[in-house]
Amino acid sequence: MTDIHAYENAPEAEFGDYVALLKPRVMSLVVFTAFVGLWVAPVDVHPVIAFCSVLFIALGGGASGALNMWYDADIDAVMRRTQKRPIPAGRVTGSEALAIGLTLSGFSVMMLGLAANWFAAAFLAFTIFFYAVVYTMWLKRWTPQNIVIGGAAGAFPPMIGWACATGGISLESVLMFALIFFWTPPHFWALALFMKEDYHKAGVPMLTVTHGRAATRRHIFAYTLVLAPFAIWLGLTSIGGPLYMAVAVVLNALFIHGGWRILRRDEQTAIADGYAVEKSVFKLSLYYLFLHFLALLVQSWMGTW
Amino acid sequence: MVMALRTEHELHRRRRSRNVGLGIVLASFVVLVFALTVVKVRQGDLMEGFDHQPRVSVLPPEAPTASQQTEEAAE
Numbered sequence: 001m002t003d004i005h006a007y008e009n010a011p012e013a014e015f016g017d018y019v020a021l022l023k024p025r026v027m028s029l030v031v032f033t034a035f036v037g038l039w040v041a042p043v044d045v046h047p048v049i050a051f052c053s054v055l056f057i058a059l060g061g062g063a064s065g066a067l068n069m070w071y072d073a074d075i076d077a078v079m080r081r082t083q084k085r086p087i088p089a090g091r092v093t094g095s096e097a098l099a100i101g102l103t104l105s106g107f108s109v110m111m112l113g114l115a116a117n118w119f120a121a122a123f124l125a126f127t128i129f130f131y132a133v134v135y136t137m138w139l140k141r142w143t144p145q146n147i148v149i150g151g152a153a154g155a156f157p158p159m160i161g162w163a164c165a166t167g168g169i170s171l172e173s174v175l176m177f178a179l180i181f182f183w184t185p186p187h188f189w190a191l192a193l194f195m196k197e198d199y200h201k202a203g204v205p206m207l208t209v210t211h212g213r214a215a216t217r218r219h220i221f222a223y224t225l226v227l228a229p230f231a232i233w234l235g236l237t238s239i240g241g242p243l244y245m246a247v248a249v250v251l252n253a254l255f256i257h258g259g260w261r262i263l264r265r266d267e268q269t270a271i272a273d274g275y276a277v278e279k280s281v282f283k284l285s286l287y288y289l290f291l292h293f294l295a296l297l298v299q300s301w302m303g304t305w
Numbered sequence: 306m307v308m309a310l311r312t313e314h315e316l317h318r319r320r321r322s323r324n325v326g327l328g329i330v331l332a333s334f335v336v337l338v339f340a341l342t343v344v345k346v347r348q349g350d351l352m353e354g355f356d357h358q359p360r361v362s363v364l365p366p367e368a369p370t371a372s373q374q375t376e377e378a379a380e
Contacts (some may be wrong), residue, residue: 052337
């Protein structure tokens with residue numbers, strides 16, 4: 001007896017494949033930072049409006065993720081980590097992803113404008129544009145500084161959250177932006193040091209490939225130094241307080257120390273112990289960001305300066 | 306030998322997951338918009354719906370009539 005298949009090659013998409021297009025793991029970071037930005041703002045927001053605002057910011061972030069997957073399908077198909085994504089796996093077509101990305105972009109911006117205010121909506125639209133066009137289409141394949149400037153897209157959500165509550169921008173929201181913006185390069189380059197992916201074959205200029213791994217180590221350390229003053233400065237503003245300050249001082253000391261340890265190693269030592277230090281600094285960087293924003297949240301609940 | 310037709314194929318499971326998923330999303334969206342509407346109305350946000358009446362608040366201030374002008378002149 002012969003098997004009869006209703007389809008050939010890749011199976012039809014299920015709902016989860018469309019959810020995967022929105023990059024749920026990136027979305028969870030967006031949800032958290034946008035929520036903190038909205039919550040610590042000096043203006044009280046009704047819980048339902050706060051919930052809707054964060055939801056539509058996350059949806060806008062997801063939409064830009066779908067646009068990114070549409071444009072980067074060729075890169076994703078080459079690299080092992082991303083080969084199972086819906087488009088390279090053949091379950092979702094590129095044009096479907098493009099349609100979903102564009103539709104959800106417009107939808108999330110409109111809904112955020114109606115739920116919160118039009119300044120926040122315009123800010124969200126700019127963020128989607130920045131991630132999908134400036135980062136994905138332009139910088140990613142052109143310069144090894146791609147993730148530095150592209151990191152801005154990931155740093156905007158707390159500013160949008162703040163804008164949902166206040167309708168504007170202020171020093172506090174700019175410093176929250178700076179915290180994520182300067183955190184992104186050491187975070188990603190630590191990952192790039194031990195995830196030896198074939199960026200070269202995929203045509204993505206990563207700093208580890210273009211300038212070498214020693215230069216990447218120097219860059220990581222430099223960015224941890226640049227990052228620290230902004231984290232501390234945020235603690236001196238109206239949303240800071242003793243708890244945030246204590247958390248920030250400890251975490252930045254640890255992060256700078258981690259950057260220093262990465263700087264002092266060469267490839268031979270790193271290969272010998274299986275990139276133990278690089279991996280631990282990468283893990284530390286995840287806690288770094290999460291705990292800073294958690295501290296802001298708890299601080300606003302405890303009362304600021 | 307006749308083999309029973311399998312009516313439930315793996316393909317159907319995938320399609321059902323899409324249909325059910327989209328159904329849940331749409332239903333949640335309806336609930337969300339309703340909740341948002343209730344909150345916005347309760348907060349008394351400015352809404353300018355068509356209410357079959359000329360909106361006096363947005364009309365330009367009326368020019369004083371002739372009788373008013375004579376009254377002012379008399380004062």
